[in-house]
Amino acid sequence: MVVYEPPSGSTMTSQAPHRMLSGKQSHGQTKTHNMVPLILLLNREVRGAKLEIPNILTGQASQARKGEDFTFIKLDCQRRQGDEFSTFGVFAIFDGHNGVAAAIYSKENLLNDVMCAIPPGLGRDEWLVALPRALVAGFVKADKEFRKQGETSGTTVTFVVVDGLTVTVASVGDSRCILDSYDGVVSTLTEDHRLEVNEAERERVTASGGEVSRLSTVGGAEIGPLRCWPGGLCLSRSIGDTDVGEFIVPVPFVKQIKLPATGGRLILASDGVWDSLSSERAAKCCRGLTAELAARQIVKEALRTKGLRDDTTCLVVDVIAPVKFSVPADKKESGILKALKFRKRSQQLRTRPGTAHVDFGKVVELFEEGSARLSERLTSEPEIFGDQGLFNCAICQTNLSVSEGISLRAGSFFSVSASPWEGPFLCPSCKLKKDAMEGKLTLHGVEVA
Numbered sequence: 235m236v237v238y239e240p241p242s243g244s245t246m247t248s249q250a251p252h253r254m255l256s257g258k259q260s261h262g263q264t265k266t267h268n269m270v271p272l273i274l275l276l277n278r279e280v281r282g283a284k285l286e287i288p289n290i291l292t293g294q295a296s297q298a299r300k301g302e303d304f305t306f307i308k309l310d311c312q313r314r315q316g317d318e319f320s321t322f323g324v325f326a327i328f329d330g331h332n333g334v335a336a337a338i339y340s341k342e343n344l345l346n347d348v349m350c351a352i353p354p355g356l357g358r359d360e361w362l363v364a365l366p367r368a369l370v371a372g373f374v375k376a377d378k379e380f381r382k383q384g385e386t387s388g389t390t391v392t393f394v395v396v397d398g399l400t401v402t403v404a405s406v407g408d409s410r411c412i413l414d415s416y417d418g419v420v421s422t423l424t425e426d427h428r429l430e431v432n433e434a435e436r437e438r439v440t441a442s443g444g445e446v447s448r449l450s451t452v453g454g455a456e457i458g459p460l461r462c463w464p465g466g467l468c469l470s471r472s473i474g475d476t477d478v479g480e481f482i483v484p485v486p487f488v489k490q491i492k493l494p495a496t497g498g499r500l501i502l503a504s505d506g507v508w509d510s511l512s513s514e515r516a517a518k519c520c521r522g523l524t525a526e527l528a529a530r531q532i533v534k535e536a537l538r539t540k541g542l543r544d545d546t547t548c549l550v551v552d553v554i555a556p557v558k559f560s561v562p563a564d565k566k567e568s569g570i571l572k573a574l575k576f577r578k579r580s581q582q583l584r585t586r587p588g589t590a591h592v593d594f595g596k597v598v599e600l601f602e603e604g605s606a607r608l609s610e611r612l613t614s615e616p617e618i619f620g621d622q623g624l625f626n627c628a629i630c631q632t633n634l635s636v637s638e639g640i641s642l643r644a645g646s647f648f649s650v651s652a653s654p655w656e657g658p659f660l661c662p663s664c665k666l667k668k669d670a671m672e673g674k675l676t677l678h679g680v681e682v683a
């Protein structure tokens with residue numbers, strides 16, 4: 235079920251309660267994993283599912299000025315077609331600019347592009363480990379395919395996958411996703427790719443050949459936020475923006491966490507909300523309200539503060555524990571500080587989902603990586619992607635003949651690396667795109683199709 239409400243006027247909608255994992259297990263069209271016997275996988279999944287069967291409640295609200303914000307809610311995705319136990323939910327916000335084409339294209343294609351990048355036949359734990367890399371491949375593929383349409387618009391993407399209590403967030407641009415865990419701690423699960431606030435991204439854009447500066451008036455005074463030139467975009471990452479330099483990349487910041495057994499509230503919103511409200515204020519202003527009322531309250535609060543200056547859209551996703559937990563008093567405090575000390579950008583950590591136990595009051599970090607370099611994002615987890623890398627492009631998934639594949643480790647067309655024969659491999663056009671994104675190649679006059 236896909237629900238989309240155009241954000242015109244004062245659209246306010248909500249989703250009915252939905253149990254994500256329930257009912258009898260169906261083997262459906264389950265494929266056997268190469269390494270692990272099927273029965274072991276299924277036993278493990280059933281054990282995990284019993285511990286992690288949250289209810290999902292969603293609500294959304296929007297006030298449109300330009301009509302370029304879009305939301306996406308899909309509660310009935312399945313890792314294995316026909317297997318109810320493999321159900322997961324996807325929630326996203328797309329804030330378009332210079333038109334709506336990139337936002338609509340991403341809304342319609344991104345989920346499929348991400349799922350196509352996950353090797354078939356994985357058990358739940360392996361699937362969750364594969365997801366961050368698949369998100370990177372899917373975002374880049376969507377951007378590459380959209381550019382073929384000749385449209386110049388662009389979009390932010392904040393894309394959230396909720397599988398049991400495991401939440402994976404991928405984002406480009408400045409549409410933030412925050413978590414309000416039920417112990418009252420508010421944390422940000424995305425990174426703002428705004429040149430004004432992100433020094434590391436300013437350095438990356440400049441090193442890749444872009445220029446970062448403010449608009450200048452005739453008198454020479456500088457006005458407005460920092461922008462990159464050519465193009466004049468305030469963001470350093472997006473999908474689309476064909477008329478801006480290739481250094482505006484679609485490589486998402488990705489964070490994966492495991493919620494405590496008590497669940498939590500995810501709040502996704504476009505910058506119309508975040509320009510008016512801090513994360514803490516947005517979370518606090520709607521505590522105690524249903525997801526539907528919470529989304530309305532956040533939009534109302536944002537408008538009350540600064541008026542309707544931009545499209546203002548909010549999507550609230552409540553991940554609710556299936557049973558009432560009585561949290562011991564001493565546990566209430568335990569995870570608060572640890573949970574919020576999220577690591578710095580580009581610092582990668584990986585905890586296997588199967589080894590992260592459900593905790594009463596603690597958010598467990600499983601993965602975080604924000605680098606814009608594909609060579610750092612697509613080479614992880616060789617035990618899952620290893621075989622596939624020999625025969626498929628790691629980005630567009632096209633089958634490659636032995637003579638076609640170019641190793642991700644091969645450097646640019648104009649430089650040589652020490653290990654050019656190891657996977658993962660890219661097709662020639664994805665290799666061109668990678669080099670262009672890293673400032674090693676100008677695409678002016680070069681067809682990347």
Ligand SMILES: [Zn+2]
Nearest residue numbers: 627630661664
């Ligand atoms: Zn490719």
